[in-house]
Amino acid sequence: MEKRVFNLNAGPAILPEEVIKEAQEQLFTLPGAGMSILEMSHRSKKFDEILLSAKNGIKSLLDISDDYEILFLQGGASLQFSMVPLNLMPPKNKADYIVTGSWSKKAVKEAKRVGTVNIAASTESENFKRIPKPEEIKLDPDSAYVHFTSNNTIYGTQWHAEPQVGNLPLVCDASSDILFKKIDVSKYALIYAGAQKNIGPSGVVLVILRKDLLERSSDSLHTMLNYKTHVENNSLYNTPNTFGIYMIDLVAKHLVKKGGLDAMYKTNLEKAKLLYDCIDSSDGYYKGHAEKDSRSLMNVTFRLPSEELEKKFIDEVTKAGFVGLKGHRSVGGLRASIYNAFPLLGIQELVKFMIEFKAKNG
Amino acid sequence: MEKRVFNLNAGPAILPEEVIKEAQEQLFTLPGAGMSILEMSHRSKKFDEILLSAKNGIKSLLDISDDYEILFLQGGASLQFSMVPLNLMPPKNKADYIVTGSWSKKAVKEAKRVGTVNIAASTESENFKRIPKPEEIKLDPDSAYVHFTSNNTIYGTQWHAEPQVGNLPLVCDASSDILFKKIDVSKYALIYAGAQKNIGPSGVVLVILRKDLLERSSDSLHTMLNYKTHVENNSLYNTPNTFGIYMIDLVAKHLVKKGGLDAMYKTNLEKAKLLYDCIDSSDGYYKGHAEKDSRSLMNVTFRLPSEELEKKFIDEVTKAGFVGLKGHRSVGGLRASIYNAFPLLGIQELVKFMIEFKAKNG
Numbered sequence: 038m039e040k041r042v043f044n045l046n047a048g049p050a051i052l053p054e055e056v057i058k059e060a061q062e063q064l065f066t067l068p069g070a071g072m073s074i075l076e077m078s079h080r081s082k083k084f085d086e087i088l089l090s091a092k093n094g095i096k097s098l099l100d101i102s103d104d105y106e107i108l109f110l111q112g113g114a115s116l117q118f119s120m121v122p123l124n125l126m127p128p129k130n131k132a133d134y135i136v137t138g139s140w141s142k143k144a145v146k147e148a149k150r151v152g153t154v155n156i157a158a159s160t161e162s163e164n165f166k167r168i169p170k171p172e173e174i175k176l177d178p179d180s181a182y183v184h185f186t187s188n189n190t191i192y193g194t195q196w197h198a199e200p201q202v203g204n205l206p207l208v209c210d211a212s213s214d215i216l217f218k219k220i221d222v223s224k225y226a227l228i229y230a231g232a233q234k235n236i237g238p239s240g241v242v243l244v245i246l247r248k249d250l251l252e253r254s255s256d257s258l259h260t261m262l263n264y265k266t267h268v269e270n271n272s273l274y275n276t277p278n279t280f281g282i283y284m285i286d287l288v289a290k291h292l293v294k295k296g297g298l299d300a301m302y303k304t305n306l307e308k309a310k311l312l313y314d315c316i317d318s319s320d321g322y323y324k325g326h327a328e329k330d331s332r333s334l335m336n337v338t339f340r341l342p343s344e345e346l347e348k349k350f351i352d353e354v355t356k357a358g359f360v361g362l363k364g365h366r367s368v369g370g371l372r373a374s375i376y377n378a379f380p381l382l383g384i385q386e387l388v389k390f391m392i393e394f395k396a397k398n399g
Numbered sequence: 400m401e402k403r404v405f406n407l408n409a410g411p412a413i414l415p416e417e418v419i420k421e422a423q424e425q426l427f428t429l430p431g432a433g434m435s436i437l438e439m440s441h442r443s444k445k446f447d448e449i450l451l452s453a454k455n456g457i458k459s460l461l462d463i464s465d466d467y468e469i470l471f472l473q474g475g476a477s478l479q480f481s482m483v484p485l486n487l488m489p490p491k492n493k494a495d496y497i498v499t500g501s502w503s504k505k506a507v508k509e510a511k512r513v514g515t516v517n518i519a520a521s522t523e524s525e526n527f528k529r530i531p532k533p534e535e536i537k538l539d540p541d542s543a544y545v546h547f548t549s550n551n552t553i554y555g556t557q558w559h560a561e562p563q564v565g566n567l568p569l570v571c572d573a574s575s576d577i578l579f580k581k582i583d584v585s586k587y588a589l590i591y592a593g594a595q596k597n598i599g600p601s602g603v604v605l606v607i608l609r610k611d612l613l614e615r616s617s618d619s620l621h622t623m624l625n626y627k628t629h630v631e632n633n634s635l636y637n638t639p640n641t642f643g644i645y646m647i648d649l650v651a652k653h654l655v656k657k658g659g660l661d662a663m664y665k666t667n668l669e670k671a672k673l674l675y676d677c678i679d680s681s682d683g684y685y686k687g688h689a690e691k692d693s694r695s696l697m698n699v700t701f702r703l704p705s706e707e708l709e710k711k712f713i714d715e716v717t718k719a720g721f722v723g724l725k726g727h728r729s730v731g732g733l734r735a736s737i738y739n740a741f742p743l744l745g746i747q748e749l750v751k752f753m754i755e756f757k758a759k760n761g
Contacts, residue, residue: 042433046440049641057435061426065419071404071722073419075600075646078408078723111473111602112623115637119621147621233638238437240473240602240640259481259509261474275477276595278602278640279411284437360433361440 046361094289122151138189188214193338218302241281340370408723456651484513500551529693550576555700580664603643702732
């Protein structure tokens with residue numbers, strides 16, 4: 038078998054090896070089905086079981102009450118940037134957006150096509166190196182909802198607690214940190230998350246939606262853009278990404294087996310601490326982009342003393358078997374995406390590499 | 400290895416065994432990548448190669464000129480029901496729709512949200528048992544485009560030549576027969592097709608779009624609903640269904656290896672003839688739903704003398720190793736979906752079963 042690298046891609050990203058192996062074993066003939074999951078009708082009893090199991094897996098991992106619907110849709114977070122305001126903004130036609138990075142800005146762009154957007158806070162002037170402080174957030178008390186991005190992949194920042202929004206419905210793009218720990222879903226009106234970081238392969242977006250919000254969705258919306266369509270049809274109005282949902286089911290089962298999200302969070306804290314400690318104890322050789330109290334447990338962004346050294350670092354770290362470390366052009370430097378499935382061993386090896394690289398090129 | 404059944408599902412549907420085997424072999428570690436295709440960045444060089452190869456595969460199989468763009472999007476044909484009118488109807492804001500089944504009707508429903516729909520022809524009053532005759536089609540010469548559904552999965556009817564539309568742009572939902580033979584793409588302005596019948600797994604929709612149409616797409620459209628977004632970003636504006644595109648690439652290569660679409664068409668003709676001959680030589684025991692000159696090569700719909708016998712047929716045929724034969728409730732009876740990947744041997748076995756069933760229950 039070909040050697041696998043340490044995959045630090047920002048997304049699509051590393052998945053648990055056990056899950057990929059299981060999917061591989063079952064790909065030609067799904068046990069009891071006589072065919073591949075790739076060939077199975079989305080209207081079959083067997084697929085119904087998979088869909089239900091995937092929904093229940095997410096519900097149980099996040100302890101989600103029956104007040105919420107779990108949907109598996111297509112079009113990624115990018116289509117949710119439109120679906121959220123189209124469904125939830127009326128009749129007030131205004132909403133608060135907290136802007137903490139490029140993805141928040143993209144969400145704002147689509148919301149503005151639907152109604153008035155109040156930028157409740159933004160850290161753009163500081164190149165999104167931090168999450169806004171509570172006192173910086175200026176909400177409109179008559180807003181239809183408040184939107185925020187829980188983790189900012191590009192900048193390596195993350196909210197460590199939900200923004201305080203009082204009685205306003207809270208909407209979250211959790212694409213890059215969903216399932217990194219158990220959050221209190223009851224604080225949210227709607228959570229959406231592209232699957233391709235912590236949940237599964239790309240091509241599915243998870244939507245967790247409080248049922249009372251559905252009354253806002255107008256019948257004049259295009260059928261596929263209306264949350265009611267997908268709730269009424271249990272994500273089966275049209276053919277969904279069946280393989281993607283199957284993979285989400287496997288990942289959810291795997292997480293349960295590994296001790297659930299509390300265990301996952303413990304490992305995530307440990308992994309991130311190793312890497313941030315390496316940065317912080319490098320006497321400024323490695324410099325984090327994010328301010329300390331805004332640091333992400335999922336994406337660790339840092340720079341080296343020069344762009345030349347950054348290039349050299351990437352060349353050598355790639356040869357050492359790590360891929361995906363090049364930072365996004367908005368920040369430059371390096372980014373290590375260390376999602377749930379990235380192994381502790383990989384972090385230990387990366388830290389060892391970083392210490393040696395500094396010693397040789399300090 | 401577990402026995403595989405004869406899969407006659409309408410979609411998601413049977414895929415070539417060789418392709419599933421290849422995908423299975425490569426699932427844990429894609430050769431040269433050090434990771435699974437499921438974990439690979441859509442911005443990586445390796446995925447760029449896969450995407451390009453998939454595009455070129457489709458272009459070459461259908462002999463598509465450089466006047467067209469090939470896109471791999473999400474949301475299925477159902478989202479295209481909206482994207483087509485949103486992008487192509489302005490500024491005229493009216494379009495012709497030829498209605499030959501449930502899917503055409505769904506397309507009409509979304510188009511009416513955008514502008515005026517002229518039903519150029521419909522065979523609904525005859526439960527869609529045939530394709531309209533040329534003289535029945537009443538086009539508006541000032542229409543933005545003419546929309547039709549090339550194959551009607553539920554009713555088992557298929558257009559054997561494109562509708563004559565003069566200079567009007569022709570738009571086709573080819574979800575259930577794309578790649579069944581080589582069509583002349585230059586006759587079309589836009590073709591869209593959900594992948595889950597002849598192209599690959601579910602969760603990708605192929606869009607073949609004549610470039611000059613892009614000038615109709617308004618910048619006021621939601622970003623994800625604008626064809627320009629996806630053309631300008633080579634289907635990579637956001638994370639696509641990377642695994643689905645990889646599978647399409649494998650299927651396209653497989654079709655080339657098998658002799659391309661002319662060879663495929665020859666086999667499809669042979670397969671359908673066997674089944675229709677069995678129906679026609681049954682002295683009315685098996686009765687096709689579709690009129691003879693509208694019969695589909697992809698979906699063969701037929702009834703038995705009574706619903707009781709139909710139930711018995713399904714029970715016994717399932718035990719004999721065939722799945723997916725229950726017809727859609729709009730037509731009742733049986734439906735055999737015999738897409739490209741369904742083997743000739745399976746048809747021969749099914750015909751044998753049908754002859755024996757009639758002999759025992761005639």
